[in-house]
Amino acid sequence: MIRLFCDEDGEIRVDIKGTMGGRGAYVCRDRNCIEKACDVRRLCYAFRRRVKVCSPDLILSAIEGE
Numbered sequence: 001m002i003r004l005f006c007d008e009d010g011e012i013r014v015d016i017k018g019t020m021g022g023r024g025a026y027v028c029r030d031r032n033c034i035e036k037a038c039d040v041r042r043l044c045y046a047f048r049r050r051v052k053v054c055s056p057d058l059i060l061s062a063i064e065g066e
Contacts, residue, residue, distance in 0.1 A: 001026045002063060004037070004054075006047045012038075012054040014062040023047055027059075034059050 003015040003024045015024060025046040027037040036042070038054040 001028055002059075004043075004059070006043075006049065006051055010050060010052045012043060012051055012059075014059055016062070029063060031056065031060065 003018050003020075003026055004012055005015045005020045005022055005024045007013055013020070018024075023046075025037070025043070027033050035056045038056045038059070040051065040053055043051045043054060
C-alpha cells in the first residue's frame with residue numbers, strides 16, 4: 001500500500017515514507033487500483049475537499065523512483 005496526500009494547492013502527492021501530515025488515502029501498488037483511485041470524485045471524497053486531476057503515470061513513476 002502507498003499513501004497519497006493532498007497539499008494546500010489540491011495537488012495529489014505520493015508519501016513514500018508516510019511522514020507527511022494531514023489526511024491521507026491509501027491505494028495498493030497495482031496499476032488498476034491506482035487508475036481507479038485517480039478518479040477525481042473518489043479523491044475528493046477521500047480527502048473531503050476539492051482536488052486537481054491526478055495522473056496514474058505520475059504516481060507509478062514516483063513509486064518506481066523510491
